[in-house]
Amino acid sequence: SYSVTITDEIPTFEILASLKGWTxxxxxxxxxxxxxxxxDTLLILSGLNTTLERDVSIEMSTTTESELIIPRNTIDMTYDIGERIDNARVLQLNHLRGIRTEMxxxxxxASAxxxxxxxDILQADLNVDPQDRIGLKSADSLMLQQLRKVDGLWWPSTMFIRDVPGEMHLLAAPADNFDIHEERSFQGMFEMDYSSNSDDMDLFIETKGKAQNVRGDTLMLAENLPxxxxxxxxxxxxAKISASGNGVEKLYIRRTNVMFQENVNVVSSELVGENxxxxxxxIYRPIGYPVIVVDGITGGRIVATSNTEVTVLGYDIDARGALLDAQFTGGIPTASSVGINGVNSDLSLISSLTGGKIETTHVMIGDPFSSLLATAVAAVVG
Incomplete structure (x- = not known):
């Protein structure tokens, strides 16, 4: 059966299927x-055994909250098809709002x-009974994507998961606490909260520009999430990152084409982390100059780079930044480094030797004189 209900001007499309002794x-x-x-709504189940008799039940509902600036599309499905199959696909195309959602x-x-x-958010909750899992996993992979048509172009938000856990709860959404009197670098950034029954899931999240009604693209790759x-x-x-066990084995985050402030455009910024x-x-700004403090570190390695363009008198200049990094462990200076347009550092060598019992702090300060010199040299030599 198929039905449409409207609550507070939000339509909900529901599909119900129940078959007894079906082959x-x-x-x-x-x-x-x-x-x-x-x-338009489409549901496809592929890989059914044509010799197996089984009972089938499918309950699926889809809802689009179109009144939001970035419409939210929800898929809620409970099913039992009596066997594990090759793949399943749900596709919905809203012609009125120009929204294409696919899972x-x-x-x-067999059931889930x-x-x-x-x-504007990405959420996935999955629960599979232990008897229908393969070890700790429920499925090989899961893809969720929404494309939003703006100015004649389709802008995608995509989430792809490999080695899907038997139980998983994932929510990624922009922070909604703002204060113009506080540091603004992390205000509105995407927050993520994830929990599961395994520690080997791989995650891919990508958003393109107007899919989130912001300027710039975001890409995140994580391998073997705890x-x-x-x-x-x-x-x-x-900003805070916290991971259980041995941490995130590999993490890559990239932002591109972000207007940091007037006449300053971040062409790309990348972060690669291990463990x-x-x-x-x-970030603190004494006399207006940024000082970056990274503390509470118990282990891992990180590489961060940035490519920035500055507009001066109508000319775009490839800016260079010299970053000084001082490491303190237990209040004692233990290491220092300098990088141009980036930093490469073992976050806590001593902590790794002590089993994570000692925390490390990094203090990073941009050197304005070296940055100006590096930018001038880059402008001359290209």
């Missing part, structure tokens, strides 16, 4: 409904509860 005639089951409330899962478990939301991971803005407007367990980043 598929073909290995593919397709449910397609077009044109209802300006929306795909590969090596699909799945809830996903995509738009069973608990958090990336958040602190109460005093710093990151925990750290807090705070």
């Amino acid at each position: 598929p005639y073909r290995p593919v089951l397709t449910i397609q409904l077009n044109g209802l409330a300006g929306t 795909m899962m590969f090596n699909v478990p 509860d799945l809830y996903s939301k995509i738009g 069973d608990r991971f958090e990336l958040s803005v602190t109460e005093d407007f710093g 990151l367990q925990g750290a807090e980043v705070h």
Whole structure:
């Protein structure tokens, strides 16, 4: 059966299917409904065993919160199809708002509860009964994508997960606490809260420009996420990363084409980390000059780079920044380094030797004189 209900002017599309003693005639089951409330809906299940008799139940609802600046599309599905199948696909196209939402899962478990939301936030909750899992995993991979049509172009937000855990809860959303009197570098950044029953999931998240109604693109890759991971803005407007166990094995974050301030454009900024367990980043501006303090570090390695353009008298100049990095362990200076347009550092060598019992602090200060000299040389030699 198929029904549409409208609550507070928000339509909910619901598909219900119940079959007793059903044996598929073909290995593919397709449910397609077009044109209802300006929306097309498609459900495809592939890889059904045509010799197996089973009971089938499918309950799926989709909702689009179109009144938001960035519409949120929700897929809520509970199913039991009696066997593990090759793949499942849910596709919805809203012609009125120009929104295309798609979810795909590969090596699909026989039964599951799945809830996903995509738009200005990315959310995925999955629970598979232990008897339908393969070890700790529920499926090989899961893809969730929403494309938003703006000015004749499609702008995607995509989340891809490999080695999907049997139980998983993931939420990525922009921080909503703002204060113009506080440090603004991390205000509005994407926060992420993740928990699961395994520590080997890989994650890919990418958002393109107007998909999130912001200037700039964001890419995040994480390999072997631990069973608990958090990336958040602190109460005093710093940034915090926290991971259980041995930390995130590999992490890559990239931002491109971001207007930092008037006449200063960050062409790209990248961060690569290994075995990151925990750290807090705070930016202080004595006499208006930024000082970056990274503390609470118990282990890991990080490489950060940035490519910035500065507009001066109508000319775009490839800016260079000299960054001085001083490391303190237990209040004692233990290392220092300098980098141009980036920093490469073992976050806590001593802490790794002591089993994470000692925390390390990094204080990074930009050198304005060296930065000006490096920029001038770059402008001359190209």
